[in-house]
Every structure is written in structure tokens, then in C-alpha cells.
Amino acid sequence: MFYREAGQYKTSYAADMAVFPIRQDRIGIAVILAVAFVGIPLFASDFLLTSIMIPFLIFALATIGLNILTGYCGQLSLGTGAFMGVGAYACYKLTSYFPDTNILVWIVASGFFSAAVGVVFGLPSLRIKGFYLAVATLAAQFFLEWAFIRIPWLYNANASGAIEVASRTGFGITLTGPAAGALPRYFAVLAIVVVMTWIASNLLRGRIGRSFMMIRDMDIAAELIGVRPLHTKLLAFAVSSFYCGVAGAMMVFFWLGAAEPSAFSINLSFQILFMVILGGLGSLIGCFMGAAFIWILPVVIRMVPEVLGLSVEAATVEHVNFVIVGALIIAILIVEPHGLARMWQILKQKLRVWPFPY
Amino acid sequence: MVAMVDSPADVRPDGAEAPVLLAVQNVSLAFGGVKAISDISFDIREGEIRAIIGPNGAGKTSMLNVINGFYHPQEGTITFQGKVRRRMRPYEAARSGIARTFQNVALFRGMTTLDNIMSGRTLMMRKNFFWQALRLGPALNEEIEHRRRVEEIIDFLEIEHIRKTPVGKLPYGLQKRVELGRALAMEPRLLLLDEPMAGMNLEEKEDMSRFILDVNQQFGTTIALIEHDMGVVMDISDRVVVLDYGKKIGDGPPDVVRANQDVIDAYLGVPHE
Ligand SMILES: Nc1ncnc2c1ncn2[C@@H]1O[C@H](COP(=O)(O)OP(=O)(O)OP(=O)(O)O)[C@@H](O)[C@H]1O
Numbered sequence: 185m186f187y188r189e190a191g192q193y194k195t196s197y198a199a200d201m202a203v204f205p206i207r208q209d210r211i212g213i214a215v216i217l218a219v220a221f222v223g224i225p226l227f228a229s230d231f232l233l234t235s236i237m238i239p240f241l242i243f244a245l246a247t248i249g250l251n252i253l254t255g256y257c258g259q260l261s262l263g264t265g266a267f268m269g270v271g272a273y274a275c276y277k278l279t280s281y282f283p284d285t286n287i288l289v290w291i292v293a294s295g296f297f298s299a300a301v302g303v304v305f306g307l308p309s310l311r312i313k314g315f316y317l318a319v320a321t322l323a324a325q326f327f328l329e330w331a332f333i334r335i336p337w338l339y340n341a342n343a344s345g346a347i348e349v350a351s352r353t354g355f356g357i358t359l360t361g362p363a364a365g366a367l368p369r370y371f372a373v374l375a376i377v378v379v380m381t382w383i384a385s386n387l388l389r390g391r392i393g394r395s396f397m398m399i400r401d402m403d404i405a406a407e408l409i410g411v412r413p414l415h416t417k418l419l420a421f422a423v424s425s426f427y428c429g430v431a432g433a434m435m436v437f438f439w440l441g442a443a444e445p446s447a448f449s450i451n452l453s454f455q456i457l458f459m460v461i462l463g464g465l466g467s468l469i470g471c472f473m474g475a476a477f478i479w480i481l482p483v484v485i486r487m488v489p490e491v492l493g494l495s496v497e498a499a500t501v502e503h504v505n506f507v508i509v510g511a512l513i514i515a516i517l518i519v520e521p522h523g524l525a526r527m528w529q530i531l532k533q534k535l536r537v538w539p540f541p542y
Numbered sequence: 543m544v545a546m547v548d549s550p551a552d553v554r555p556d557g558a559e560a561p562v563l564l565a566v567q568n569v570s571l572a573f574g575g576v577k578a579i580s581d582i583s584f585d586i587r588e589g590e591i592r593a594i595i596g597p598n599g600a601g602k603t604s605m606l607n608v609i610n611g612f613y614h615p616q617e618g619t620i621t622f623q624g625k626v627r628r629r630m631r632p633y634e635a636a637r638s639g640i641a642r643t644f645q646n647v648a649l650f651r652g653m654t655t656l657d658n659i660m661s662g663r664t665l666m667m668r669k670n671f672f673w674q675a676l677r678l679g680p681a682l683n684e685e686i687e688h689r690r691r692v693e694e695i696i697d698f699l700e701i702e703h704i705r706k707t708p709v710g711k712l713p714y715g716l717q718k719r720v721e722l723g724r725a726l727a728m729e730p731r732l733l734l735l736d737e738p739m740a741g742m743n744l745e746e747k748e749d750m751s752r753f754i755l756d757v758n759q760q761f762g763t764t765i766a767l768i769e770h771d772m773g774v775v776m777d778i779s780d781r782v783v784v785l786d787y788g789k790k791i792g793d794g795p796p797d798v799v800r801a802n803q804d805v806i807d808a809y810l811g812v813p814h815e
């Protein structure tokens with residue numbers, strides 16, 4: 185009823201190939217962007233920006249990174265946390281050497297470092313698949329974590345063993361360090377995430393995205409069509425790690441402000457993997473849904489006792505949190521193994537034919 | 543009249559004038575102790591429909607796998623378009639103009655019909671990573687231009703209604719048709735079809751036969767076809783090669799092959815000495 189494309193005829197292939205061929209979807213995305221760029225900055229508190237929006241966007245970007253590799257190209261990876269770490273450490277070193285350069289330049293440049301590392305650790309994917317590849321990427325995870333701890337050069341030999349973000353600027357505005365306001369950091373993250381999501385959607389809809397999916401669905405047939413498996417898999421590793429690297433750099437520079445090696449542990453890898461699976465393998469919108477669910481829901485639950493005026497111990501709240509979120513994840517995956525993105529699609533289909541069942 | 547001889551479709555039925563497109567010479571292939579192909583030679587001429595027949599396990603599929611570089615024969619050579627080779631990678635075969643379909647449909651199940659057929663255009667799409675990332679100007683034009691070609695194939699195969707359907711959800715007969723579409727999208731010189739009509743009902747077989755003949759006549763595509771249905775083979779092929787237990791036991795026009803005693807024995811299951 186409210187969501188119908190009736191009367192919207194596509195008269196060119198370009199129109200049919202658009203990201204949002206249906207008008208209601210285009211209006212929807214425009215509203216979301218307006219809220220993100222105007223609404224939230226106007227009304228949001230520092231808490232909402234720093235504890236919810238900034239990490240949510242960063243996790244969504246890392247989720248896109250892993251989804252490109254796992255959801256689109258079919259290569260399972262448990263090294264996401266480490267690849268994010270490579271981005272963070274690369275950015276830290278770059279800005280240590282060149283403190284006056286716009287920090288946004290180094291945030292993006294650090295993606296290339298983790299892309300290179302990702303390619304190296306993606307090499308085994310020529311020979312091994314599935315769980316065996318996951319184990320190989322696990323080796324990457326442990327090796328890189330080890331490097332973050334054992335190579336003092338990486339953290340400028342700080343006594344704490346952590347990387348601490350100094351004050352850096354971009355376009356004359358202080359973007360990182362203790363002096364940086366929440367709003368500039370939010371805008372920086374939002375801009376990078378929006379642009380990189382747009383690029384991912386472009387790549388995935390064209391030849392490159394198709395060749396990823398060809399490898400995922402039937403690598404033998406892909407090869408007989410002229411897709412070189414190693415080439416394609418390594419490209420997927422590179423693009424995926426690039427996204428994870430930028431997300432990792434942003435995580436430290438725009439959100440945490442400092443990070444120990446344990447910030448990039450296997451737990452982070454799993455957290456991102458959950459976001460991918462819950463959101464939906466092979467769906468970009470799903471990345472945002474998965475990140476929102478796993479990041480924002482616990483924050484909201486944590487606020488409940490306060491709002492209700494109950495005095496519950498923080499530790500208890502955390503435990504309840506784990507139980508609720510865990511149970512919901514299981515419930516959702518039982519109802520729809522293809523994740524939130526598929527649920528959303530089905531809902532849209534229902535809206536389209538409403539009030540009839542089909 | 544003379545001018546028309548150039549058109550491959552007109553050299554039929556005996557194909558005597560057409561040059562050889564692919565020659566298989568003394569090819570042998572074994573898997574451990576199993577000899578799948580022993581010392582087989584035959585050729586495929588430009589513009590013809592060449593059937594490969596034989597009982598189950600005769601080595602037909604293995605032969606196609608050798609031709610498109612998926613298996614590497616222990617002995618013998620393959621000459622395609624005058625280039626002699628022993629071994630090559632499947633993507634090199636694709637590059638040189640060989641496309642195929644599979645006995646057990648090998649579509650990209652998570653992708654739509656449209657994307658599956660678009661995937662056949664991969665080698666023809668040249669715009670680099672950075673244009674792809676922006677999807678503006680050249681990359682978008684390229685995508686649209688190939689989309690147009692793919693829509694022609696979709697029209698040709700009469701599958702407009704399933705354009706946006708994920709192929710995993712399609713019935714078997716339509717999947718086979720989409721797979722043919724994907725191979726056609728590569729605009730191959732040589733099209734290898736492995737049992738394109740297996741498991742189809744009569745009507746579907748008639749449709750598929752019509753598509754194969756149309757491809758051969760309209761686009762001049764050379765076709766190698768594995769098929770168990772003798773009626774179809776006799777009707778649409780120009781020449782037939784018969785395999786049995788990895789050996790060649792017959793080669794020639796359909797009616798000659800049908801009269802061959804070895805072939806009759808092989809099909810009736812006369813025990814081997
Ligand atoms: N990858 C492989 N490994 C081991 N043996 C194989 C392999 N591929 C084929 N073979 C063997 O080679 C022989 C020929 O098989 P092939 O699939 O080429 O037969 P076919 O003529 O296509 O039969 P069908 O009509 O059943 O499809 C069989 O004995 C088969 O078991």
C-alpha cells in the first residue's frame with residue numbers, strides 16, 4: 185500500500201541498474217542521510233555521538249570489509265581484528281612521522297597498509313577453503329597481535345605499550361586527541377563511512393563484485409569463464425582489509441583515543457563476524473543493521489535500570505545484557521538464517537502487497 | 543550463391559569445405575589406474591554441430607574437460623585455431639574463445655539470472671578498478687553496453703520473466719537455459735555443451751534443440767554437443783564421434799554412425815572381449 189512501485193517504469197538500463205530503483209527507497213535514503221548529517225549533529229548529546237554513533241559507524245565499516253571477503257567472495261576470515269590493528273598502527277606511525285599532514289589523509293592511507301598485509305595472509309586461499317582458511321587467518325590474527333606487543337617500534341616504544349593518539353588536525357580543525365570535540369570526530373567518521381559505502385556498492389554491483397560472487401558460488405565455473413581465482417581472491421582480501429584497516433584507524437583515532445594490542449584481539453574479529461552474520465552475508469544494508477543491533481542494543485539495555493530508577497549493579501546489567509543479546513541473535517538466526525537484511529526485504533515485500541498475503 | 547559459401551551455416555551438411563577449428567590428436571588421459579581416454583583423435587570443423595556420444599562412463603565429459611583445459615592429458619595435443627598446446631589453464635581457454643555448459647548445472651546460485659549471464663561478459667569488460675569504484679562515465683557506459691547485449695540473449699532464450707530471479711530458485715529446465723545464456727554471453731568461437739537436455743521433458747528438449755540450431759545458424763558458433771537422446775543427435779548434428787570405454791569406435795555423419803556395427807554393439811551392451 186505505502187510501498188509500491190506501481191507506475192514507476194524504468195525506461196533505461198541505467199535506471200534499472202540504480203542502487204535504489206524504487207522511489208520510496210530513494211526518499212528513505214535521503215531522509216537517513218539528512219538525519220545523519222543534519223538532525224543528529226543538531227540535537228545529539230556528546231554521549232550519543234561518542235558512545236553510540238561513532239562506534240556504530242566504525243563497526244559498520246569494518247563489517248562491510250569482512251562482508252566483502254566472506255559474504256561476497258566466500259572466504260572465511262577470523263583475522264578482522266588484526267587487520268583493523270594494522271590500520272591503526274600504520275596510521276599511528278604515519279602521523280608520528282608526519283604530524284602536520286591532514287590526519288584524514290593518513291586514516292585513508294593506513295588502509296593500504298592493511299590491504300598489503302591482507303594480501304599476504306590471503307595467499308593460502310588459493311589452496312585452502314572454508315574452515316581451513318579460517319584457521320590460516322587465525323594464524324594471521326595471532327601473529328599480528330604478537331607483532332603489536334613485541335615490536336616496540338610500532339608503538340614508538342611507549343612505556344605503556346599502547347598507542348596514544350596525539351592532537352591532530354584536518355582542514356584546520358582539531359580532529360583527534362583529548363581536545364577534539366565529538367562533533368568534528370562524528371563528521372569525519374560519517375563522511376568516510378558514507379563515501380566508502382558508496383564505493384563498496386559501486387564495486388560490488390559491477391564486474392568486480394560479480395567476479396567475487398562467481399568465486400563464492402562456483403569457483404570452477406568462474407575459472408572457465410575467465411576469472412582467475414587467485415587474482416580475484418587476493419583482490420577481495422585487499423579490498424576487505426583496506427576497509428578493515430580504515431575502520432581500525434578510525435576506531436583508535438576518532439573513538440578510543442588510545443589502544444593496547446588487546447583492543448585488536450580475536451574478540452574483535454568475532455564481534456565483527458557476528459555483525460556480518462546477523463546483518464546478512466552478502467548485503468551492504470545488512471552491515472549497518474548488524475552493527476546497529478550488536479553495538480547499539482547493549483548500550484540501550486545498559487541505560488534501562490537508570491531510566492527506571494532501579495539500582496542494579498553494573499556487573500549484573502552486563503550479564504543480563506549478554507543473555508538478552510545472545511538469545512536475540514539465536515532467535516533471529518533461527519527465524520531467518522540470512523539475517524536482518526533478508527528480514528527487511530521480506531517485510532518490504534509484505535508492505536508492497538499489503539493488504540493481501542501475496 | 544558463391545558469396546554464401548563463406549557463411550559457416552551454409553557449408554553443412556557434410557562440412558567438407560570448412561576449415562578445422564579444433565583438432566584433438568592422440569589424446570590419452572588416466573586417473574591413477576583408470577584410463578578415461580585412450581589415444582583419441584578427432585576434429586571439429588568451423589560452423590558445425592559435432593555430437594559426442596557414448597554410453598555412461600565412456601569419457602565424454604573428460605574429453606570436454608581436456609578441451610577447455612580443466613584436465614591435462616598425459617599424452618597428445620589439442621590444436622585450437624591453429625595453435626598447438628599440451629596444457630593450459632581454463633581461463634586461457636576462455637580467453638581464446640571456448641565456452642561451455644556442465645552436465646550438472648554449474649550456475650552461480652546466489653546470483654540472479656541477469657547477473658549470471660552478465661558474468662559471461664567478464665573477459666570483455668575492461669574498465670579498471672578505479673572506474674569501477676566510481677561507477678561513473680566509462681565504467682557505467684561499459685556496464686550498460688554489456689547489459690544491452692545480455693538483454694538480447696535473454697530475449698533470444700525467452701527468459702525475460704526470470705531476469706531478476708536468483709537462479710537457485712529456478713526449475714531445472716530453466717537453469718539449463720540460463721547456463722546456455724551465460725555461455726553465449728562469452729560470444730565463443732567454440733561452444734561445448736555437456737548434455738544440455740538431460741532430465742528435460744519433450745517440450746523442453748524441443749526448445750533447447752531449437753536454441754542450439756539457432757545459435758549455430760544465426761551466430762555461426764561451432765558447437766560440440768554431448769547428448770544421450772539419439773533422436774536429437776541424429777536430427778541436429780552434422781557429424782558424430784562415438785566413444786566407448788575411452789576409445790573412439792565411430793566417427794562420421796549421423797546415418798553412417800548409426801549403421802556402424804561397433805556402435806550398435808556398444809549401445810546394446812555386447813560384452814567386451
Ligand atoms: N576427476 C576424476 N577422477 C577420477 N576418475 C574420473 C574423473 N573424472 C572422470 N573419471 C572417470 O573417467 C571415466 C569417464 O568419465 P566421464 O565423466 O568422462 O564419462 P561420461 O562419458 O561423461 O559419462 P556420463 O554419460 O555418465 O556423463 C569414468 O570411469 C570416470 O569414473
Ligand SMILES: [Mg+2]
Pocket residue numbers: 602603604645736
Ligand atoms: Mg558426462
